Every structure is written in structure tokens, then in C-alpha cells.
Amino acid sequence: MSTEAPSADGGPGEEGGTGHHALLLVNLAKSFATMRAVDGVSLAVPHGCFFGLVGPNGAGKTTALRMATGLLRPDAGTAVVDGIDVWRDPRAAKARIGVLPEDLRLFDRLTGTELLSYTGLLRSMPEVVIGERSVELLGVLGLSEAANTLVVDYSHGMRKKVALAAALLHGPRILFLDEPFEAIDPVSARAIRGVLERYTDGGATVIFSSHVMELVERLCDRVAVMHQGRVVSEGSLDEVRGSRASLEDAFVELVGATEVDSRGLGWLGTSSG
């Protein structure tokens, strides 16, 4: 099933082969207090791929993505982005990636335009380039009118879109998106999807986590299913789906959820007041 994933014991041969992958995680692990949030995750994501990371709440997706993007130091294991070890050479690795985190904590007392200037200058981009790309990105994402509004006054969908613009500004080769479509209205979701499809058409890689199985099925070439800090299945969409009708069925089966017992709860919907 996971032919492309590196074997958990051997790992990749030092430099050899890592260049073939946009992202390579080997035995990545992280514990918080008593909980093992990520328990030895190994993943290989080829270049130019639209990769979906799915799993129930608390499966460790966010923690894994934070470790892969250099925001949270792993207890063990390695994360290699575009051939560069994220934790040995963080600056070079971070130059190649863009990140859209789940919780969207932004410097929200800046306007959309100001936030993009700030982000671009942090990456030492020339001011002219930042200006041009900001206008273009805000336009494509439908934020032109709100460009000079403080981000704190944005709606949730607008915050996601401006954060996506900030993640794309420096033209990263690999984009990490944590729940990009959560709590997003269909119009914003379509705008985001459009930008992402154009982005991968250019040979770049998108790695995103999601709960929305239909979307993952529609967008992704490859999928990994996480459960309780481990990858329980990984491969192309067809490989993960196997003989099951849909990704959702496969997901529910892999994660081991039980069917709802229909005998209880008979009183539901009987309230008169």
C-alpha cells in the first residue's frame, strides 16, 4: 500500500533520493505531557502532487504539519523539505515553503495590504515585487475592496484568504495548509480552490489537512490517513479507497468508528416545548 513511503526502520539513504520528494517525514514523533500526539509518522510526498492529510480530530495532523514546517521542534525523527532538513537548516527550508496554519493568529491590527508587506519584508523580498504580487493575490482572492481594512474586521473566510495570500507571496515550492476549507463559505472555498489548482499546475506541491472527504477526493492525487498519531494508510486515492465506495467509507473503516446504535435516543425530537 505504501510503496513510496520510506521503511520505518531503515529511513532514507542520507542525501540519496530525498531530492525526489517535496516532503519526506521519517519517524517524526512528539509528545505533550502524557499524550503522544505524533507517534512515529513517516510520509513521502512527491513533487507536483496535491496531497491530502486526513484524520479525525486529535489525530495529530496539526502537530505533524507544525513539525514539518519548522514551527514545533519534534522529539525525534526528521523532516526534509525539497531535499533540505527542516531542523538542520531551517532558514533554507523555510524559504521554500508557505504555511497556512489552522488557528489563523495574525497581526490583525494591520490592513490586508500591510500584512502582506510585513510578511514579504520578513522574507527580504523587494518592495516592488511585494506590491505587485499583493495586488494580484488580493484581486484573485476577491479581497481588493478589503485591502485597506484592518484584518481584525475581516470575516473568517476573508482571514483564511488573506493568510493564504501571505503564504503564497514569496512563491514557495511547497505549500502547507492546515484545514484551509474549514468554516469557509462556498464562494471563498471556490476562490481558494482555484488559486491552489493553478498553483499545482505550475509544478508546485500542496499538502493540506482536511475533514472534508469530498473535497479531498476531488482535489488530491495522494492521501494519507492519520489516526492516534500514526499514519494508518497512505498512497494514491485509489489505493487508499481500495474496494470501498468512497474515501469517507474507507476513512471511517480505517479509523474504526462504530456505527451509531439506533436503539437509544428514541426521545430525540419529541419535545413539545
Place this chain on the structure above:
Amino acid sequence: MARHFVRLKLRLIRNGLRLGSAQVVGLVLSLCVALPLAGLGFTLLAVVPRAEPDARLPVAVLSFTAVFVGWLLAPLLAFGTDDTLDPARLALLPLTRRQLMTGLLAASTIGVVPLAILVALSGAVVGFSPPGPGAVVVVAAVVVELLLCVTASRALVTSLSGFLRSRRARDISVVVSVTLVLVFNLAVQVSGRVLGAADRAAVDQLAKVLGWLPPGLVARAAVDAGDGHLLTALGELGLGAAAVVVLLMVWAAALDRLSTTAESATTTTRAPGLFSGILRFLPRTRSGAVAAKDLRYAWRDPRRRAGLISVAPVAFLPLASILFSDGGAGPVLVLAALTSAGLVVIQSLNHLGMDGPPYWVNVAAGEDLRADLGGKTLATVLLGTPLCTGVALMIAALTGGWAYVPLVVVLAVGLLLLGTGVSNVVSVLAPQPVPEGTNPWASGNTGQGCATGLITLLGMGVMAVLCVPVVIAVVGALAVWRPGLVAVSLVTVAYGYVLWRAGLAMAARRAEGRLPELLEAISPKRAG
């Protein structure tokens, strides 16, 4: 229904205490403040009417009015501290308006402050009650006064709650509450002098006017009942009770409006560009971007704005001392403007913590702590120097010490560099998460308040020690040869710069490559 609300409120107070020792200390402190005040009020109302019959009316009218105004304003300043009494929270429960209103009224009489006020007001029963049926009227007057306070405050909070919920209003209320605390401090000091000088006639006049407002009418009812004018007293009490009914109607209307209208959205449009306006000259680098962001935040972030505003009274202390002194203030006083530089620096002691979780943007863009701290230093110097200069110019205008103004500018740069050198080290070695929310007084439930205070004190101590040579040099130059101050101020800049570089090197050595850990340290732990 009222019983449920009262139990809910009591349960909330009890659960609040379970959160930690800070809440227990808070309750004990508020009891320590409220109970003596309650005792004082009780004594005032109980003893003065008997001992000083002439003062009966002004004492009753003024104290009833003061209680009313205080009760009305308190929840506005502390809005958001008691969300359970926020009617919007209860909008989805299947409660009739009558149930909701009785419940909220009952619940708002529970607490330390309402208890203290009830104790104080009941002094009137002792002080004014005549033997016979008049006593009933006095007791009724106290009850009506209490009802007036509760309904008026509920009506006001409900009417304003849509407004108070908007982002802009919350921003404003932070600033307003800080300003009010400052004004209150001033007022306490000034009122002592004024009251000492005011003559009785003016007080009587004031009491006469206030006596026609509902709380004053109720107070007059108590006084007249004590004097045996039962019919007049009943009339006045009736007017007070009518006011309660009107307030209840206003409140009911406001509740209806609240449950049927959505929150209003605020949008603020700003001039385009991080570097627009006066920030045009900043370098277009990582440091420049951090500086521009910090300078924009100094005013746009309500917490930092509140901090900036609280600098004002200290900055203007020298001014006040000139105005109140007999003109003996020397031109040297211009140097006192430097105190505002110290205040700006103290607020930068946790400057990474002030950034908080959004600092991930800097971490994700690749670590460059030196550039980030450099930008923060730039922002502090660019904020503090004009502030000092402004205060210096004002003092110079009063004392004629214009020659000292350029010295203040140069010294300010040196001292700001020195101070930022320390705060760069402190904010990296001891980063403190800043609780979210807009209440500048809230230290949250993180139990961090004490630690943060100690670290701030320690940082201030280090700054003070490092400033000692500068102070000695300045005082020496003033005593021996004043033109020497020019050399002293230039050397201070060099001294400050060296210390700043040393601080930067120390901070960078400590935290280079550890920004992810720093980011964890400045992110408040979220409940749940």
C-alpha cells in the same frame, strides 16, 4: 426563576474561587475594600442625621445620588467580566421576558458590591426612622433606591450592549477605562482641596437640585418620613417608584431590541501601506517592517494604546509641579522629561510576549532574531524620543529652559538604547504570554501575573543600575560645569549603544535557533 438565577450567580462566584488563589485573593481584597466602605456609609447615614439635623437633607440626597451614579457606571467599565448576566447569552433559552427580567434583577443584587451598598443604605433606616408608621416609609425608601439602581444599570447595559459588543467600542472602552482611572485619581486629590473650601450654601444648593431626580426624591422621602411629614414622603416615594416602572419599561424595550437585531459590524479603513505617512523613511527590510508594525500597533492595539496613555500623567508630572509651585522651578527641570523615556522602555520589557501567537509569521519566514529585535528597538526609540522631546518643549515653554531641549533629545536616544538593550534580553530570557482580550487590567487565569510582575521589577532594577553612571555624570556636570552636559549626553548615546549591542548579542546567543520554543512560551495556554 429568580431562584435559579441567584443560584447560578452564587455557583459562578464559587467556581470562580476554585480557579485558583488569584481569585480568592481578589475576593478577599474586594471584601477588604467594600466592607469598610459599607461601614463608613452606614455610619454616615445612621449617625449624622441624629447628630447634625441641619445636614440631614444634603447627606441623604448626596449619598443616595452617589450610590445610584456609581452603580450605573461600574458595569460599563467592567463589561465582559460577568458574561452570565449578558442577556444576549440567554437569548436562546425559552424564557419569557418577565422571567428573564426578574431573574437578571435578582442576580444583580448578589455580590460583594451590592451587599456592601445594601449595608450602607440600611444606615438610613437607623438614622431617619421615626417611631411609628414613618419607619415603614424609610425602609421602603431604601428598597426603592436599591430597585432604582438595579433597574437603571440593567437598562443601561442592555441598551448599550449591542454597541459595547462591537470591536471598536471595546477598543474605546479600554482607553476610556484607563483614562477614567487616571481622572479618578486626580479627582480624589483635587476634591479634597475643593471640598475643604466649599461653603455650606453651595452644598445645600446642589442637594436641592439633585433632590428632584429619582434617587434624590427617594432620599427626601426618607428625610420627610423622619420629620413626620408622611403624606409628602409617600408622594416622593411614589415618584421614585414611578421612575422604577419607567426604567423597567425602557429595559424591556431594550431586551426586545437586543433579541431581534444582530450585532453591528465595524470596519476601519486605513491609509494604504505599512510605510505610509510619517513612516515613509523606514528601511524596507525585515527590521524596518517590524518597526513599522510595532509603531502602527502602538496606537491600533488597544492594550498598547492604554499603556501609552498611562504614560501621560507621569510625563506631565513635572508640568504639574511647575504649575502648583510658586514659580521657583528652574530651567533644569526640562531634564525631568526623560522620565517618559523610562516609561516607554518599561512597556517594552516583554515586547515579544506582546506580539504573542501571531509571531509565528516571523518564525515561519525563517529565523532572524537580531533583525526582529533591531526593529523593535527602532520602534521604541522612534516612539520614545519624540515623546520626551514634546514633554521637554512644554516644560521649556514654562521655565525658559530651551537650551536643555537638545540635550534631552540626545540623552533620550542614549537611555532608550540602554533600556531596550535590557528589555531585549529580558523578553528573550523570560518571555511572558500576554492573556488575550482587551481588558488591560485582566491578568487572566494563567497564574502568571505574579511572575510577570517580578520579572518587570527585575528588569527595571537592572535598567536603574545601568543608568546610575549617567545620572552621576549629569548631576556632576550640573554642579561643576554645565556645558559639560553636551559631552555627557554624547557619551550617554555611545554608552547606550554599547549596552544595546551587548544585550542583542546576549539575547541572540541565548535564543538563536530556539525561536519555535520562544513562540510556545509567548502563546497563552488556551483553556480546554
